[in-house]
Amino acid sequence: MLDVTRRCAPLAFAALLTTLRSAAAQGATVFHRGNDGDPETLDPHRTSTVAEAHLLRDLREGLVIHNMAGEVVPGVAESWTTSDDGKLWRFRLRSDAKWSNGEPFKASDFVYSFRRIINPETGAKYANLLFPVRNAEAIHKAATGSSLDGLGVRAPDERTLEIELERPTPYLLELLTHQSALPVHRASAAKARFDPGGTESWITNGAYELKEFVPNSHIRLDRNPHFHAASEVKIDTVIFYPTPDLAAAARRFQAGELHLTTDIPADQFKELQRKLGDQVRIGPYLATYFLIVNTAKQPFDDPRVRRALSLQIDRDFIADSIWGGTMLPAYGVIPPHIGNYGERAEMDFRYESVLEREEEAKQLLGAAGFGNGVPLNIEFRFNTTDNNRNTAAAIAEQWRAIGIDTRFVETDFRTHFAYLRDGGDFDVARYGWIGDYSDPQNFLFLFESDNTGFNIGRYTDSRFDALMKLAADELDIPKRAAILREADSIVTTDQPWIPVLHYSTKNLVSPKLAGFAQNLRGAIPTRFLSLKA
Numbered sequence: 001m002l003d004v005t006r007r008c009a010p011l012a013f014a015a016l017l018t019t020l021r022s023a024a025a026q027g028a029t030v031f032h033r034g035n036d037g038d039p040e041t042l043d044p045h046r047t048s049t050v051a052e053a054h055l056l057r058d059l060r061e062g063l064v065i066h067n068m069a070g071e072v073v074p075g076v077a078e079s080w081t082t083s084d085d086g087k088l089w090r091f092r093l094r095s096d097a098k099w100s101n102g103e104p105f106k107a108s109d110f111v112y113s114f115r116r117i118i119n120p121e122t123g124a125k126y127a128n129l130l131f132p133v134r135n136a137e138a139i140h141k142a143a144t145g146s147s148l149d150g151l152g153v154r155a156p157d158e159r160t161l162e163i164e165l166e167r168p169t170p171y172l173l174e175l176l177t178h179q180s181a182l183p184v185h186r187a188s189a190a191k192a193r194f195d196p197g198g199t200e201s202w203i204t205n206g207a208y209e210l211k212e213f214v215p216n217s218h219i220r221l222d223r224n225p226h227f228h229a230a231s232e233v234k235i236d237t238v239i240f241y242p243t244p245d246l247a248a249a250a251r252r253f254q255a256g257e258l259h260l261t262t263d264i265p266a267d268q269f270k271e272l273q274r275k276l277g278d279q280v281r282i283g284p285y286l287a288t289y290f291l292i293v294n295t296a297k298q299p300f301d302d303p304r305v306r307r308a309l310s311l312q313i314d315r316d317f318i319a320d321s322i323w324g325g326t327m328l329p330a331y332g333v334i335p336p337h338i339g340n341y342g343e344r345a346e347m348d349f350r351y352e353s354v355l356e357r358e359e360e361a362k363q364l365l366g367a368a369g370f371g372n373g374v375p376l377n378i379e380f381r382f383n384t385t386d387n388n389r390n391t392a393a394a395i396a397e398q399w400r401a402i403g404i405d406t407r408f409v410e411t412d413f414r415t416h417f418a419y420l421r422d423g424g425d426f427d428v429a430r431y432g433w434i435g436d437y438s439d440p441q442n443f444l445f446l447f448e449s450d451n452t453g454f455n456i457g458r459y460t461d462s463r464f465d466a467l468m469k470l471a472a473d474e475l476d477i478p479k480r481a482a483i484l485r486e487a488d489s490i491v492t493t494d495q496p497w498i499p500v501l502h503y504s505t506k507n508l509v510s511p512k513l514a515g516f517a518q519n520l521r522g523a524i525p526t527r528f529l530s531l532k533a
Contacts (some may be wrong), residue, residue, distance in 0.1 A: 028236035029531045030203075030463055031513075033524075034243035034252075034261040037383075037413030038215050044182035045117040045124045048453075050434050051418060052524065053179055054262070055240060057525045058221055060182040063091050063110070063161070064173055068528040070519025074175045076105060076183070076205070077161070086168030091161045098226040100204045107155035113183040115148040125421065125453030126180040129436065132169040134471075141450075162430050168475055174437030177521075182390065207233050209528035216242065234530035244413050246386050250508065259510040259531070260524070266387045269324035272508070279509055282326055283518030286435030287503035288443070289327065291380075291395075291428050292420070295496045296458035299376070300427060303494055304364040309428070310347070310498045311361040312398050314354055319501055322390050324334040324505055330499035332492050337520055339438035341481050345488035347495075356374055361402050370405050381409040382430035383416035391500070392430065420456045431456065432503065434522060440484045444468060447491050459496035 036051040044056055057065070065075040077091040078415065097105035114133065117124045118140050121421025131137040152164030165172070175181065185203040202210045207229070208221035219240040223233050241258065243249035246265040250272060252258045264272060264280065273280045293300045295310070300306065315329035328336075332346040349357055361373065370376045380396065382388045396406035409426075411419070420429055436442050445451060448468055449460040467487040474480040491497070505518045513530040 018156050029234065031235045031238040031260075031526060031529065031531060032258050033238060033240055033526075034249045034258050034263075035219075035240040036242075037244050037261055038219075038242045040414045040418055042210070043223040044179045044184065045113075045122055045126075047179055047294045048125045048421065049413075050262075050328070051242075051413065054524065055219065055221075056179045056182060056206075057523060058206055058238060058527070059204045059210060060179075060206045061227075062178075062181045062183070063176050066177050066521050066523035066524070068518070068519065068523070068525065069517060070521040070523055072177060073468070075177075076110075087165045089163045089165070089172065091163070093159045093161065094228050095159065096228045097205065098228065100202075100209045100224045100226055101224050103185075103203075104158075105183075105205055106158045107161040108158070109183050109186060110161050111153050111155050112145060112186045114153040114181070115151055116184065116189065117180055118151055120147060126178070128448075128451055128453065129175060129178060129180050129442075132165050132172065132175070134164040134166050137166075159256065167473060170477060171437045171439040171441070174439070177523075178436045207525070210237060218242075222245055229527070233527050235526055238526045241414075244383070244385050252508070253508045256510075258508075259513045260516070261508040262506075263385070263387070264326065264506040266323040266326055266507060267390065269326055269506075276508065278288050278512065279517075281505070281507045281509050281518055283505045284337055284448065284520055285503040285505045285522055286335050286337060286438060286520050287522075288330055288333060288433055289391075289500040289501040289503060290431045290433065291433045291500060292426075292457045293428055293496055293498060294426055295460075297425075297427065299368060299370075302368050304368045305370075305376070306495045306498065308361040308364040308368070308402065309399065309404075311349060311357040311364070312402050312404075313395055313498070314398055315500060317392055318391055322394050323387065323501065326504050327501040328504070330502045332488070333486060333497065333499055334440050334443045337438075338435070338443075340442055340477060341440045342478075342485065344440075345485060345492040347492060358402060365402060365404075374403075376404045378404055378406050379409055379427040380406050380424050380430075381411070381416065381419070381428070383413045384410055388430055395500075415453045421453075429456070431497070434503070435520075438520065440481070440488065441468075441471070444487055446485060447496060457496045459491075459494070461490060461494065 035054055035153050039052040039055060041047055042055060044060060063075055063077040064072050067073045076093055076097050078094045080089060082089050093107055100103055116122055117127055118136050120140055127140050135150045137152055139148060154162050188203045207224055209224045211222045212220040221238045223236050246263050249261045250265055250268060253261055293306050295301050319327045321330045329349040332344050334344045365371055372510045380392055382392050392408060394516050399406055446454050447459050447464060449465055467483055471480050471483040474483055505522050509516050512532045513529060513532045514532055
C-alpha cells in the first residue's frame with residue numbers, strides 16, 4: 001500500500017516511462033486510473049477490499065458480471081436457466097471462452113474454483129457468501145481435510161455448469177458477480193504468486209493480463225488477446241496507481257496524469273466542482289461508513305458505552321462540513337436503495353437535538369463508571385486519507401465534550417485492513433462496507449457470531465443469529481424481509497458497529513474518457529471504456 005511519505009523508486013519510475021513511451025510509439029491507448037490503494041493480494045478467493053475488486057474486474061470474468069450501468073449481464077456464461085423450485089441453476093458457457101494462455105475454459109474450472117474457496121484450508125474470508133450452495137456451509141465448517149465432493153457445483157459436460165442450492169436465493173446472480181465466485185486456473189493456482197510483486201505464473205480469463213506490479217508505484221495490465229470479446233476492448237493498457245492521498249490524486253488529475261480517480265478530497269469538493277464542472281461525478285452507492293467497536297473488550301462490551309459514543313457523533317455536521325455534502329448521515333446499518341427490503345431500521349435518537357443526545361450520552365457514561373474526573377480513553381484506528389483523518393478529528397472533538405480522550409493510530413490502507421482482518425487488538429476502528437449484492441443480508445451477515453472473516457468487533461447475540469438463520473430458510477420474500485428487519489433492529493440498537501455515513505460514489509472523470517457511468521455497485525470495468533483521441 002502506498003505510504004504518502006514515500007515515492008516510487010527511481011528504477012520503477014524509469015521502467016514505467018519506458019513502457020509508456022513504447023506504447024505511445026505503437027499507437028496503443030493507455031488508461032491511467034487511480035485506485036484506493038495497493039492490493040494485499042490478487043488471489044480472488046482471499047481478497048476483501050474494493051481496491052482489489054477494481055483490479056479483479058479487469059483480470060477475471062465470472063459466470064456473470066456487472067456492466068457499466070451496474071446491471072447483471074452474461075460473463076463466461078452466455079445463458080442460464082433455473083428449476084421451478086429455484087434450487088437448481090444451469091449455466092451454459094461460451095464456446096470461445098479461454099484462459100490467457102490460450103487454453104480452453106471448461107466448466108470444471110468453475111467446479112475447482114468453487115471448491116477451492118469453500119475449502120477451509122484456503123482461508124477465504126468471503127467463503128460464507130457462498131453458503132447458499134448445497135453443502136457449502138457444512139464443508140467449510142467441518143474439520144480440515146473434509147471431502148469437497150459433496151459441494152453442489154458440478155459440470156455435466158465442458159460447457160455446462162450446474163449449481164444446486166440449499167434454498168432459493170433471490171440474490172444469486174448478484175452474488176455471482178462477486179470476486180468470491182471468480183475462477184482460478186487449476187494447474188497454475190498452486191504455484192502462482194498472487195501476492196504483491198508476483199506476476200509469474202499468472203493465468204487469468206478476463207479482458208486484461210497482469211504485466212507489472214510495483215508496490216507503492218503502479219500496476220500495469222495489458223489487453224488479453226485470448227479474451228472472448230477482445231475485439232470489443234478499446235483500451236490496450238490500463239495502469240492503476242495507488243492514490244490514498246486524495247489531494248495529490250486531484251492534482252494529478254488536473255495535470256492530466258490520471259483519467260479517473262476513485263474518490264475526491266471532501267474539503268476540496270466545491271472548489272473542484274467550480275473548476276471542473278461535470279468532470280466531478282457524485283452518485284448513490286450501496287455502502288456504509290462505520291466505526292467498529294471491539295465488543296469483546298471492556299468497557300466496549302457495555303452497550304451503554306457504545307450508545308454514548310454514537311449519540312455524541314454529529315453525523316449531519318460530518319456529512320456537510322467534513323464531506324462537503326458528498327455523503328449522507330447514517331442512522332442505520334443498511335444504506336438506501338437496497339433491494340429485497342422495505343423500511344430500514346434506524347436509531348431512535350435520529351430526530352433528537354444535539355443537546356438532548358449529549359445529555360443522554362453523559363448520563364450513560366456516568367452509569368458505566370466514567371465522568372467526574374474518570375475519562376474514557378479510546379484508541380481510534382483508521383487508514384490514511386484526508387477524508388478519514390478529518391472525520392476522525394471531528395469525532396474526537398465531539399467526544400471530548402463528554403469526557404472522552406482519543407488517541408489516533410493511523411496506518412496505510414493495506415496495513416489497516418490486514419491488522420483488523422488478522423484479529424489485531426483495537427478499541428474503535430474505521431471501516432467501510434460496500435454492498436456485494438443488493439440485499440440486506442449482505443450487510444447483516446457481518447454481525448453473525450460465526451462470521452470469523454468479517455465480524456471484526458467479535459459481536460455475538462443469540463437472538464440475532466437465530467433470526468438470520470430463520471431468514472435464510474424463509475422462501476417468501478416479504479416474510480423474509482420482515483425477519484431481516486427484526487435482526488436489523490437488534491444491531492441498530494446494540495451498535496457493535498456505529499454507522500456514521502452512507503457513501504456516495506465520488507469520481508473525477510476526464511472528458512477524454514468515454515463510456516463511464518456511475519452505478520450503485522461502483523463497478524468500473526475498463527473493458528467498457530474507451531479514450532477519445
